[in-house]
Amino acid sequence: MVELTLLGVRVQLPDNQPIVLLKEARGDRYLPIFIGATEATAIAFALQGIQTARPMTHDLLRDILRETDIALERVLINDLVDQTFYALIRMTTATKTTEVSSRPSDAIALAVRTNTPIYAAEEVLDRAGIELHEEEEETEVERFREFLDQVNPEDFATGQ
Numbered sequence: 001m002v003e004l005t006l007l008g009v010r011v012q013l014p015d016n017q018p019i020v021l022l023k024e025a026r027g028d029r030y031l032p033i034f035i036g037a038t039e040a041t042a043i044a045f046a047l048q049g050i051q052t053a054r055p056m057t058h059d060l061l062r063d064i065l066r067e068t069d070i071a072l073e074r075v076l077i078n079d080l081v082d083q084t085f086y087a088l089i090r091m092t093t094a095t096k097t098t099e100v101s102s103r104p105s106d107a108i109a110l111a112v113r114t115n116t117p118i119y120a121a122e123e124v125l126d127r128a129g130i131e132l133h134e135e136e137e138e139t140e141v142e143r144f145r146e147f148l149d150q151v152n153p154e155d156f157a158t159g160q
Contacts (some may be wrong), residue, residue: 001076002032002125004118006108008047009040020108022077022118029129031077033085045046046112058109065114068112069093072116075107080124 003025012019018040022031035043042058044050055063065072069090079086087107088099102110111118120129 001119002027002122004077004120005049006043006112006118009035009043011040013148020105022108022120024125024129028131029125030132031125031129033077033104035103035105037107039103042109043105043112046109058106058113060112061110065091072110072114073097075102075104075111075116075118077107077118077120077124078105079121080127086126 004022004147005025007021007023007030009018009020011017014115018035018037020035020040020043022033023029024031042056045056046058052059070093073090073092076088076090077085078088085104087102087104089107089110090099091099092098108118110116116118123160
């Protein structure tokens with residue numbers, strides 16, 4: 001199991017497909033995962049600290065977990081089957097530990113809201129991780145940061 005850092009979301013051109021970008025916390029591999037527009041918006045809102053008038057689904061789930069004394073221990077991107085990623089959300093109470101299957105995008109959106117660590121199985125990183133050379137890495141990360149500085153969550157709205 002490898003800890004990841006969430007770098008953010010961006011839109012992959014030319015088809016405007018949202019992508020979440022994760023990086024090994026203590027390594028050089030990146031893990032890009034294509035996600036839906038709704039989940040991209042949810043992650044972008046959380047990263048930018050945007051509060052909506054009414055709770056979004058991931059905010060609601062965070063609040064339910066908090067009110068029922070269930071703590072999120074970790075999110076694990078645990079499998080990749082036919083180019084589809086799978087994740088597990090590990091939760092604990094005073095007496096029990098449970099894992100629930102999730103789409104990685106939903107698990108990440110919840111993790112951002114609860115400050116929960118995100119991990120990937122080593123096999124997933126071996127299969128889907130991308131290593132960039134140092135000069136490529138700096139350029140890509142800088143472009144990604146510039147994108148995050150300019151993007152608005154509304155950019156991910158569907159129906160455009």
